[in-house]
Amino acid sequence: MSEAQKKPSAKPSFHDHETIGAQKRHGRVGCVDCVEPAVEHGESHGHGNGRRRRFAAADGKAAIQIALVGNPNSGKTTLFNGLTGSNQYVGNWPGVTVEKKAGKVSIGDIDAEVTDLPGIYSLSTISLEEEITVDFIAARKMNLIVNIVDASNLERNLFLTFQLLDARVPVIIALNCMDIVEKRMDRLDIAKLEQRLGVPVVPITASKRSGLGELIRRIGTYAWAVPEPRALYSPSIEALIERFAAVTGDRLTAVRCIEDGEKAIAKTVLSDTRKERLTALLDEARNASTIDFDMVIPNDRYDQIIAIVGDTMKKADVTKLTSTDRIDRVLTHRFFGIPLFLIIMFTVFWLAFGPLGTAVTDGFVFLVNLLFGLVANGINALGMAPWVTSLVNNAVFGGLAAVLGFLPQLAILFLFLSVLEDTGYMARAAFIMDRALRKFGLSGKSFIPMLLGFGCSVPAMAATRTLDQAEDRKITTMIIPFVSCGAKAPIYGVIAGALFAASAYYVVFSMYLLGILVALFSAVLFKKTVLKSASANYLMELPEYRMPTMKNTFLHTWERVKGFVVKAGTVLLGAFIVIWFLSYFGTVDGVFRLLAAEEIEHSLLGAIGKAILPLFRPIGFTDWRATVAVLTGFVAKESVVGTLGILYGVAGDAVVNGALLYPAIRAAFTPLQAYSFMAFALLSAPCIAALAAMKKELGAWKWFLFILAYEMAVAYLVSLAIYQIGSLGSGGIFTALFLIGAAFIVFGTIRGAIRRKGSCASCYGCSASGACEDERRQ
Amino acid sequence: MTLQDIKPGQVCVITEIRCDNLRKRIIDMGLTTGTTVAVKKLAPLGDPMEIIVRGYLLTLRKTEARHIEVVRKEAGA
Numbered sequence: 001m002s003e004a005q006k007k008p009s010a011k012p013s014f015h016d017h018e019t020i021g022a023q024k025r026h027g028r029v030g031c032v033d034c035v036e037p038a039v040e041h042g043e044s045h046g047h048g049n050g051r052r053r054r055f056a057a058a059d060g061k062a063a064i065q066i067a068l069v070g071n072p073n074s075g076k077t078t079l080f081n082g083l084t085g086s087n088q089y090v091g092n093w094p095g096v097t098v099e100k101k102a103g104k105v106s107i108g109d110i111d112a113e114v115t116d117l118p119g120i121y122s123l124s125t126i127s128l129e130e131e132i133t134v135d136f137i138a139a140r141k142m143n144l145i146v147n148i149v150d151a152s153n154l155e156r157n158l159f160l161t162f163q164l165l166d167a168r169v170p171v172i173i174a175l176n177c178m179d180i181v182e183k184r185m186d187r188l189d190i191a192k193l194e195q196r197l198g199v200p201v202v203p204i205t206a207s208k209r210s211g212l213g214e215l216i217r218r219i220g221t222y223a224w225a226v227p228e229p230r231a232l233y234s235p236s237i238e239a240l241i242e243r244f245a246a247v248t249g250d251r252l253t254a255v256r257c258i259e260d261g262e263k264a265i266a267k268t269v270l271s272d273t274r275k276e277r278l279t280a281l282l283d284e285a286r287n288a289s290t291i292d293f294d295m296v297i298p299n300d301r302y303d304q305i306i307a308i309v310g311d312t313m314k315k316a317d318v319t320k321l322t323s324t325d326r327i328d329r330v331l332t333h334r335f336f337g338i339p340l341f342l343i344i345m346f347t348v349f350w351l352a353f354g355p356l357g358t359a360v361t362d363g364f365v366f367l368v369n370l371l372f373g374l375v376a377n378g379i380n381a382l383g384m385a386p387w388v389t390s391l392v393n394n395a396v397f398g399g400l401a402a403v404l405g406f407l408p409q410l411a412i413l414f415l416f417l418s419v420l421e422d423t424g425y426m427a428r429a430a431f432i433m434d435r436a437l438r439k440f441g442l443s444g445k446s447f448i449p450m451l452l453g454f455g456c457s458v459p460a461m462a463a464t465r466t467l468d469q470a471e472d473r474k475i476t477t478m479i480i481p482f483v484s485c486g487a488k489a490p491i492y493g494v495i496a497g498a499l500f501a502a503s504a505y506y507v508v509f510s511m512y513l514l515g516i517l518v519a520l521f522s523a524v525l526f527k528k529t530v531l532k533s534a535s536a537n538y539l540m541e542l543p544e545y546r547m548p549t550m551k552n553t554f555l556h557t558w559e560r561v562k563g564f565v566v567k568a569g570t571v572l573l574g575a576f577i578v579i580w581f582l583s584y585f586g587t588v589d590g591v592f593r594l595l596a597a598e599e600i601e602h603s604l605l606g607a608i609g610k611a612i613l614p615l616f617r618p619i620g621f622t623d624w625r626a627t628v629a630v631l632t633g634f635v636a637k638e639s640v641v642g643t644l645g646i647l648y649g650v651a652g653d654a655v656v657n658g659a660l661l662y663p664a665i666r667a668a669f670t671p672l673q674a675y676s677f678m679a680f681a682l683l684s685a686p687c688i689a690a691l692a693a694m695k696k697e698l699g700a701w702k703w704f705l706f707i708l709a710y711e712m713a714v715a716y717l718v719s720l721a722i723y724q725i726g727s728l729g730s731g732g733i734f735t736a737l738f739l740i741g742a743a744f745i746v747f748g749t750i751r752g753a754i755r756r757k758g759s760c761a762s763c764y765g766c767s768a769s770g771a772c773e774d775e776r777r778q
Numbered sequence: 779m780t781l782q783d784i785k786p787g788q789v790c791v792i793t794e795i796r797c798d799n800l801r802k803r804i805i806d807m808g809l810t811t812g813t814t815v816a817v818k819k820l821a822p823l824g825d826p827m828e829i830i831v832r833g834y835l836l837t838l839r840k841t842e843a844r845h846i847e848v849v850r851k852e853a854g855a
Contacts, residue, residue, distance in 0.1 A: 122806035155832040156808050260802070291811065292794070294801065299810045302832075324835075328819075337822035431837050435823035438839075444826070538826060539800055539807065539842065542835040 063111045066219065067136060069164060070148030071157050072119030073543045075176045078206040079148055080116040083216070107220040115142065121156070123163045124260050129465045137167060138252070144219065145171045151188060151203070152180040152544065154313060158305045159298075161197070165232055167252040172222055173201040174215055179208065180544065184322070187314040196308045198230050207549060237300045240285060247277050257282065259297050324424075324544045332428055341432050344420070352413040354505075360408040368404050372397045387584075387594045394646060395580030396573065404565075409493075410486045411561050414455055418556035422548030426451070427540060434538050440520045441527030443467065443538040446476045450519070453483035454512075455560060457690035461697045471531045475523055477697045478707045481686040482519035482714075484512050487637040491681050494641050498662035499671045507675070515682050518714060530706075575639050576646075579605065579632055583646055605647075619716060620676035620723035623668045630680060636687040676723040683715035779850065781829075781843035784817045790848035791815070797845030804842065808832040814851065 068076045084103030101116045117136055118129035125131050137145070147164055149157040164171050181188060194201045200218050204211030229251075231238050244254035248270065256264040257278055265278045286293045331340055351357065379392050420426055426448050434444025445467055452460035457480050464476045484492075492511050496504040582605035584595050595603055608631070609624030616627050625647040632643040641661070648664035669677065685691065685708055695704045725736045784790050792813045795804060808831050809815070816830040826839045 121803070124802045124806060126800070126803055153832075153834045156834055159806065159808065295795070295805055295810050298805045299812070302808065302810055302813075332819065332821065332828070334820070334822055431821050431826060431828065432823070434837075434839070435821060435825045537800055539803055539836070539838050541807075542828065542837055 063113070064144060065142040066112050066114045066144045066146055067142035068114060068116050068148060069133060069137065069145050069160070070119060070176075071121055071150060071153075071160060073541070074119060074148045074150040074153075074157060075206040076119060076148050077116055079146075079174060079176065079204070079212075080114060082206055082209050082212050083114055105216070107216050110220055112219065114146075120160060122160060123256065126469075127465070127467065137164070140167075140169065143170065144222070145169060146174055146215075146219065147171050148174045148176050148206075150177050151175045152177045152184070154188075154309050155302070155305055158308070159301060162232055162301050162305065163255070165197070165199070166255045168229065170222060171199045172215070172218055173197065173199055174206075174211075175201055175203045176206050178203045178211070179205045184315075189312045193308070193312040196311065198228070207546075233297070233300050233304060237297065240296075244278065244281060247274055247281065255297065258285070259294075261294075322544070327545050328428070328542075331425065332432060337432050341429060344425070348413065348416040348420070351416060352409050357409040357412050360412065364404075364408045372400075390584055390594065391577070391580060394584065395576045400573065400576070400642075407561065407565070409489060410455070411557060413486060414560040415553065415557045417452070417455055418553045418560075419548050422546065422552055422556070424543040424545045427542050430540060431542060438538075440523045442476065442520075442523050443472060445538060445540060446472070449476050449480060450483055453480040453485060455486050457481055457483075457485050457686055458693045459560070461690070461693040464697060469537060472537070474698060474703065475526050475531055477694060478526060478703075478710075479519040479522050481690060481694070481707075481711060482515050482522060482683060484515040484682055485637065485686070485690075487687065488682055490638065490641045491633075492678055494644070494661050495665060495669070495674050495678055497659065498665040499669060499674045507678075511678055511682055514679060514718070518683060518718065522710070522714070575632065575636055576642060579639070579643055579646060582608070583628075618723070619680060619719035620673040620727075622673065625668065626673075626677055630677070630684070633681055634685055634687065636689070637681070638687075640681055672723060672726040675726070676719045679722055680715050680719040683711065683718055685711050685715075779848055781815065781817070781827075781846040781848050782840045784815075784848060784850070786817050786819045786827075789814060789816045789851045791851050792846060792848050794847040795845070796847060797842050799845075800842060804838070804846070807836060809836075809846065815848065 068080055070076050080101070080103065083105050085105075103114050103116075105112050105114055115136070117133040120130045120133045123134050123137070125134050136142070145164055145167075147161050149161060151157075161171070161173065175188075175190070175193075188203075190201050190203055200222055202211060202215045202218050204215055206212075233241070240258060241251065241254050244257055245251050248254045248257065248268065253264075253268055253270075257268070261282060262279065265275055265282070268275065268278075270278070285296075289296055291299070330336060333340070376393050376397060379389060420429075429451070430444035430447045432444075433447045437444055437446055446464075449460045449463040449467075452463055460480045460483070461477050464473045464480075467473045467476060488511075489508075492508040496507040500507040583603045585592065586595050586599070586603035586606065588595065588599060588602045605628050606624060609628035612631075613621065613624050613627050616630075621627050621630075625644065628647060629640045629643045633640040644661055644665070648661060648668075665674070686694070691704075691708070694707065695701075698704050698707070728736070779790075781790065781792075792809055792811055792815060794811060795801060795809065797804065813831060818828040818830055818835065820827050821837075826837045827843055828835060828837050830836075
């Protein structure tokens, strides 16, 4: 945990090194030489006034650091994009931003660097990405906090605002979602809110870019204001904070210590004697408290907030059904919720890989072929060295055309996933699926990363950071590669299209199903064995439904498609060239030379494939080309089809199209062998990019190597089972099914018997050990 | 009586948070003593539950709801 937590700060985002450098120069944040970097430097070092001078950058312009802080899903990234003109990823489920991002904006004579931080509900964090935000604030890496407050959910949003005000740094409140407030006909007295909170409040609607000009203007005039100390809480709480602040020397740290107790004290950088004094103070306060001490500050904070909200906001008719209620009545309906969920998922799937996807693909492939054909003709006409022509035609165009041909389907898939995300349905999906996923030791929140895994494992693994616990994140990260990603789709498309023409769709669907089953099975296995401490917590806000904007949806889709194209254009192109070299060069009659397409058997790749073929024979690989194609899949799954194209010598025509591979595949595979091949390609280690992402999320090499070995073993065993059992014929299949069924019944009986004996092991989060009758029998 | 026992459509007031798991987060999300909570619905599979607290929609599992002590309150009161 600790190693993983440190990472974001140790490996800052692209602008961060400049930030740190700048801060050191201006002596704002670091005060590196201070023995006690207790957070409130302003007063103790007399930095209180004349701040403006210290912000002066080399070019005479003032430079400031602005941090965007707010609740998850309150619109920080939308505002960030609005302010900086950048195209960061925006979604409508809590926790889209998992890393901080920085961008620049010029405000009059000020250069501001804006940092978009992951959303937090409170400064008491539980998840990794929240830690990034809290560390950032605690280290005072900014001159100004722009606190995005969702006006449609004022009470809970102001909870964080109060904690930020404790920090006593300049805060501007950007009151977002004013459109929702107006639609609800609520009335909000901005001037009064400003006066009660003592900080500027600017109403905006980030999604429509309204109010941004005013916000920028206020930032320009307010950035170096020194917040005047003011009492935020009731007198008794203020007195308590004073006592703690006398030891910590800083109000924010004092409040943190009262709220989070020993955990916060341990995190401070104070001397041991001071820590002891704080612990003593804490015990004293706990004993004196008549109510649950954990609630003392939150309760009072909420009381103050309620008073402020009551004073400033006039709510219209509260009993009126909102549109979110109406939509949820259907989409999370008791009986229709799950069928609708399945229908929605199936429809997305069907649109991407069914008739629509195919039609778009055909048109796109036609255009690509036309273009590549023209260029290839031109190159042929130039009469260059034969190996150059071969390189261009076979490696570059052949490989790329095969990959690009699947771009339309991916784009459609990404497009619909984006719509689901932007509307807010993804959070509902987690809500609906939680109970089912919990059986496998996962939380409903794991659902979002797993679903993203159908697009690409890399963003999916990054999304696991919204999970609360390190163990849960690990489990989800480790099972994502089994979920069939978009890049694996071409493999099924070509092979199923060639060999299972009539039932191709079902065969492809069965691959996805197999991936999901193996993923869930692995989750259970990990939870029962290597990661017993995973708790799979679930506590999630359901955002209001929003109409996705065209701009955001297309931006989303474009970002993902671009990621795919860039990968295809760089890593994959490199991979194709390597494969081309290995497959077009070899030794014939003792001479190492460029081979003709029909001599591929003598190539280097052929030699490797033949050498390792015996290893793959038990799982149904009889052709070394299959072995080689799977090997190249480790470079990138997209290249499996391209390699098959090169190996079967069809890519060189430059008229590339999946269907051209059909005859070669029909000749090379039996349906059973093909099925085993697809299963192996699905389950074996993911591509290099995904492996890199996995290493990043898992942290330790130990876990990375473990999961790599596990994936290879599972892929081999499953393919082995498919091929061997399949080879037995239909009688054998029925025998096997019978045996599997019998095994399940025996397993279920034993499990039931153990449970009846009263084992308490399956109760999670149960504090009352041994007395959990209600849990067990519900 | 705990939050788990409250049926959809019913309203209750929190009297105590007993759970250890996610305790701090539950409090920070606005589930403090004296807070009025309306149970909106259960997920199709019967769990988690969706509640309205402080004007927003929060979903939590029954395993946590089981440790939140409440008293019933008549709707509209």
